[in-house]
Amino acid sequence: MNEGGSGATPTLDKASFRYAVGHFPTGVTVMTTSTQGRLHGMTVSAFASVSLEPLLILVSVERSTLMHQLVLESRAFAINLLGKWSESTARYFADNARLAAPEFREGSFRLGTTGAPILNEATGYLEATVHGTHQAGDHTVIVGRVVALEISSEDEPLVYYRSGYRSLD
Numbered sequence: 001m002n003e004g005g006s007g008a009t010p011t012l013d014k015a016s017f018r019y020a021v022g023h024f025p026t027g028v029t030v031m032t033t034s035t036q037g038r039l040h041g042m043t044v045s046a047f048a049s050v051s052l053e054p055l056l057i058l059v060s061v062e063r064s065t066l067m068h069q070l071v072l073e074s075r076a077f078a079i080n081l082l083g084k085w086s087e088s089t090a091r092y093f094a095d096n097a098r099l100a101a102p103e104f105r106e107g108s109f110r111l112g113t114t115g116a117p118i119l120n121e122a123t124g125y126l127e128a129t130v131h132g133t134h135q136a137g138d139h140t141v142i143v144g145r146v147v148a149l150e151i152s153s154e155d156e157p158l159v160y161y162r163s164g165y166r167s168l169d
C-alpha cells in the first residue's frame, strides 16, 4: 500500500482510493430533507463551501441512497454540522436500519425554512435550495444555494479521519 512513501507506483483501485482519501480529515454533517411530509437524514462528509457570490455549497450524494431520490424531489436540504459529542448521531444517520423506525426523535429537531429538519444538537446549520446537479460516477454533486444559516454553539467539531471519528483534542 506504499505506506512509507517509498516512491513505488501506488495501486489504483477502490481500496487504495479509499485509503488515500481517508487521510484527508473532514467534518461530519447530517444532511436532511423533507418531501411530502417525509423527513429524512443521512450522514455526509463530502460537504464543501463553493461560492460567496452567490452563496453556494456542495454535497456529493451516492446515487443509490434514499437521500438522493428524496433531495431531487424536494429540491432543498439542510446541512447540520456535528460537534464532537455527536458521534452516535453520525453513526445513526449512516445506518439504513434507522429507516425501520421514526427517523427523528420527537423534540430533537425543528423544521427549517425549507422544511428540512434542523437538529437541536447540531452546532450550526446551512439550508439550501438545489442550484444545480452534476452526475459524477456513482454520485451526484449537488450544488445548493444557501437560504438560511445559523451557528448556535462553538463546541469543537466531530472529525472523520482514516475511517474513525475523532475530535480536535
Ligand SMILES: Cc1cc2nc3c(=O)[nH]c(=O)nc-3n(C[C@H](O)[C@H](O)[C@H](O)COP(=O)(O)O)c2cc1C
Pocket (backbone or CB within 6 Å): 028, 041, 042, 043, 044, 045, 046, 047, 060, 061, 062, 063, 064, 065, 066, 067, 068, 090, 093, 094, 095, 096, 099, 160
Ligand atoms: C462519516 C461518514 C460520511 C459519509 N459521507 C457520505 C457522503 O458524503 N455522501 C454519501 O452519499 N454517503 C456518505 N456516507 C454514507 C451514508 O451516510 C450511508 O450510505 C447512508 O446509510 C445512506 O442513507 P440513505 O440511503 O438512507 O439515504 C457517509 C457515511 C459515514 C459514516
